[in-house]
Amino acid sequence: MKEIVLLCLLALCRAKPYEPINIMSFLKHHDIMLQDDAAEDDDDDDGNFLFPSMSAPPHDESCPFGCQCSLRVIQCSDLGLKSVPKNIPKDALMIDLQNNKITEIKENDFKDLKNLYALFLVNNKISKIHPKAFRHMNKLQLLYLSYNLLTQIPANLPQNILELRVHDNKISKVQKDAFRGMRALHVLEMSANPLANSGIELGAFDGMSTFYLRIAEAKITAIPKDLPPTLTELHLDYNKIGKVELEDLYRYKNLLRLGLGFNQIKFVENGSFASIPNIREIHLDNNKLRSVPAGLDTLKYLQVVYLHVNSIGSVGPDDFCPAERSVKKSPYVGISLFANPLKYWEVQPATFRCVVGRRGVQLGNFRRRK
Structure with missing residues (x-):
């Protein structure tokens, strides 16, 4: 079940230009996960499904003015709201407040919403969240706060959250213990914030377990050394990282995918x-490398390497593949080297002896960047 949850979340958390969340599509996408969670809960009054039957009539009398309420889903998006509406049904499971003009989340805005599963506050003008705003939300698993004006991670976040998105805010500092106790957090999206290495306090990520972390489009100049050691995916694209040093990745032994594209390496x-040693993908495209990084030939499970748009002038016969075939456990399915000043006709055919098929290598012609 955890694998299904993680795959669903990863598919949603890629940072893209803002697009409103389609709640109905979202519900359909999470249908397996929601039904499975309810089936495991013997105390659920609604039977084996988290959401009641589609035939259940909406409770219009308890629905906030202007909103649509159905199946315990409260939709209040695109209404020009300046604050969270009052009288939200206490049995609400999902609240959609995206695309409004809300500036502050107050202490009692979500009072008594103990069953809430997902809260969408995307694309508002929120700059302040009360430290007790999320109290008693022991079932909250999805919290979307992207495209707001937050300057720091909200305090006292529910520890059971699976996915937290604070993409495109004004966060320049991550305080110590900001995520303390959040061991269920699988996905953390923090891209497009003015966050530099100096803004990450020592111990900011202590006490948490996260698989996927993305801090792209920020002001990071070096790979942070104090991130959760549980990471399987780390994406630091579109930053200002100039080099990768020996100790930079020492803490992240579980990494399967590393994104360092569009930096200055x-x-x-x-x-x-x-x-x-277990890495599957390394993205180093759009940097300033002059040679293939050493050590790729020792990575037994590495399958994808992006090195296009660099300054690589030559490739050696052992840069990618080990001398002994038995050492490589997983063959390459993709190596990109196009848009480099590389004379591809001088590359020895044996260089790509551990690649699956001809289409697994992209060389192309070098074109000078404009």
């Missing part, structure tokens, strides 16, 4: 990848 210290 000129150098990867030899041995840097030895700490991530």
Whole structure:
């Protein structure tokens, strides 16, 4: 079940230009997860489903003015609201407040909503959230706060949240213990914030377990060394990282995918990848590398390497593949080297001996960048 949840969340958490969330599509996408959770809860008064039958009549008399209420889903998006509406039904499971003009989340805005599963506050003008705003929300698993004006991570977040999105806010500091106790958090999306390395306090990620973390489009100049060691995916694209040093990845031994594209990386210290032996994908495209990073040939499970749009002038016969075939457990399915000053006709055919098929390698012609 955890694998299904994680795949669903990863599919949704990629940072893209803002698009409103279609609640009906969202419900359909999470249908398996929601029904499974309810089936495991013997105390649920509604039987084996988290949401009641589609034939259940909506309770219009308890629905906030202007909103639509059905199946315990409260839809109040695109209404020009300046505050959270009053009298939200206490049995609400999902609240949609995206695309409004809400500026503040007050202490009692979500009072008594103990069954709430998902809360969407995307694309408002929220700059302040009361420290007790999310109290008693022991079942909240999805919290979307992207495209607001927050300057820091909200305090006292529910510890059972699976996915937290604070993409495109004004966060320049992550305080110590900001995520303390959030061991259920699978996905954390923090991209498009003015966050620098100096803004991440020591211990900011202590006491949490996260699989997917993305801090793209920020002001990161080096791979942070204090992130959760449980990470399987780390994405730091579109930053200002200049190099990868030996100790940068030492803490993240479980990494399966590493995204460092669109940075300013000129150098990867030899041995840097030895700490991530299970890595499957490495994205180093759109950087300033002059050679293929050392150590790729020692990664037994590496399948995808993006090195396009760099300054790589030559490729050696052992840059990607180990000398002994038995060492490589998973063959490459993709190596990109196009848009480099590389004379591809000089590359020895044996260089790609551990790649599946001809289409697994993209060389192309070098074109000078404009």
